[in-house]
Amino acid sequence: MEERLQKLLSAAGVCSRRSAERYITEGRVKVNGVPAQLGMKADPERDEITVDGTALPQTEKRVWLMLNKPAGRVTTLSDEKGRKTAAELVADCGVRVWPVGRLDIDSEGLLLFTNDGEGTHHLLHPGHEVEKEYHVIVEGDASAALPILNGPMELDGELLAPAKVSLLDQRSASARLSVIIHQGKNRQVRRMCAAAGLTVKRLRRVREGTLHLGELPAGKWRWLTGEEVSQLLS
Template sequence: MEERLQKLLSAAGICSRRAAEGYLASGRVAVNGAAAKVGDKADPDRDTVTVDGIPLPKPDSPVWLMLNKPRGYVTTLSDEKGRRTAAELVAGCGCRVWPVGRLDLDSEGLLLFTNDGEGTNRLLHPSQEVEKEYHVSVTGDLERALPILSGPLELDGALLSPARVSVLRRDGTGGALSVVIHEGKNRQVRRMCALAGLTVHRLRRVREGTLSLGSLPIGAWRWLTPRERAELIH
């Protein structure tokens, strides 16, 4: 059945439907070798759709898995600098998957992978307000930092939604915090801590929505259960 190319690119996890319009306008998309334009349609069972010359993957059954990402891995499918990628750690899952959201090079913890384009877009859409919990080891004045972290903060010229912050541990130079947010600005928790006068030494994502990292070893991955998938993508 024919579908608009924007929908096909989104379902394949290439980009959002809005971003697909830019791909089409810049000539990056072709159908059966001919350049496509905004508004064109294709039948994925009959036509060959390519982006930058690479064919779209054929639709697969939805696959979801959770990785406990170690530090030192970038959250991309490939890296022009030759750095290790989180995708390498799930290469044995038997199908093409991509990361859902990001964890920066120095951060670790729960990172989802999937081949479900529509599910990816739903989960990442701001309207979903999916909670993400981080455990953060810091040095600095916790008493001064707590009201700053929990109060109105601004990043990139926009006010952040209030975070939920609690102390997990105190020591002579700082301690560990639980920080719960539902936005996803670049390095958001690290930047929030910097604004509050804290230095981050370890940052680990331990929960996303109802899904918890649990005891999954660093560098290991597991499939999500049907119930976990249903609760995450509702």
């Protein structure tokens, strides 16, 4: 079936649709050996589509899976320092997939993997404001920190979008917070807590959009259902 080249490049994970437009205008994309033009359509089953001389990867069935990432693993597909990766835990899924977003090495919980380039760009685009919920165990004065965390905050000189932070339970030396954000700045939740005078002892992502981690054991993964994917990308 013929589709616009921008969509085909995005679906294959080559680049975003916006970047695909630039690739086309720069003459980097060819269809059957002829430089492509904006607005052109092609059928990947019939036409040869190349980017910088390399054939567009054959589109596989789009799959999504959820991993309960344990602490101590990086989110990159490979690591130059030789550290363990989250990708190693889903290597037995039988499909080449990549992580959607990041969880830092010390954090754990819900981490999505897919081979759907277009869906990845949708979820990561700041304009879609997909909520992410974290359960965070902290040390410090949680009661004093809550107004700060729920108020205007800045990171790197930039005003953050408002967060929703609530106290789940309080113990003598620690507290457990629910932190809901829809941005993805580097170590954002940890840095927010530090700015509010709290020390993070454990950080676990439990929800992304409509998708909940549930009772999935640490280090294990499962396929998302068609309904889950549809709701996630709606």
